[in-house]
Amino acid sequence: MTDIHAAFFSGHTELAPVLMLHGTGGDESDLLPIATFLFPQHPKLGIRGRVSENGSNRYFMRHTDGTFDLDSLSHETDWLLEAIQTKTTEHHLDASRLIVLGFSNGANVAAYAMLHKTVPFKRAVLLHPMLIDPAESVANLADTRVFTSYGDVDPIVSKDNFDALTAQLTAQQASVEPFKNHQSHHLTQAELLAAKDWLTKNA
Template structure:
């Protein structure tokens, strides 16, 4: 089985052949690439198999997972194709690597956060945790997607108060939406723009390591 997606993988330095490991899937922002996300999870390869996935669409100077029709409005057909490919990649990773399917985590920034939360809603409790940095949930996902139960999914959602690309209020809406579905959500705000601050990085790293210890 071969993946249709280009990706980078990081793994623990010492692999026990009799063990399966938690997996962390990284999704980048628009115009970026799989290398960009690796740097913000430095050190976590001791705890996870890390898969950093390149968007399948060219978006100079990098790539994207979907195109935009308007402000906060992805092109539905292209978006659906991207989500389907990412869902298939998760299946591929679980099949091809020693990954524990009970410990699947998603982490995305900006457009990557949009697809991370959407994947979480489409796969439901198959996902254990989501880190969504400066993203939103498209309205058609809430209205038209088949939303699976997410009452066992934990989330870390963060947003910059001064984000001039994707409004801070959209982060609050994501927090409220997942909370209404019964998910355990940690919401953090930072006095930042559309970026990942060192404090934000430390906070979500601590959250991931803490969530790993929970059943």
């Protein structure tokens, strides 16, 4: 496969490794401060999306009108899952224990992967995710636990879209804890504290 831009930060090997998936314009180290707050002692692996949009890193393409390219989404998600397997093997990490930490574009690709692909991970913290492809999912997420966050003045993620993502994950039997707050499309202390509390309860 093509070159994988990744960053690995070691931690206690008995703890679950964390997979960091950045937002648009981020990179493989972008979420390290957030990951360090939520998972201070855990090993951390970041993988950069290989799509560039006007110089900004992304995990999948958009059409010129701003709509999502679903062919790119499917293809790039397959690539990302292969990259995860390659890098977890390289760093001797147990992929089945991965906890995904995704923000915005990274949260979107993680949610899509859970609903439409076969993924190794069973826990995810998805910050400001969207439902990109509402096509019917056949995934069985009975053992999957997900924390999601949403801002009620977010100009990117609508309430209806966020609620639809929650409904679809729940329909596939995932355990979902949505966190809604008065904020825009950015991270706040309130949602990170809520995520940390959820992680403590779902350790």
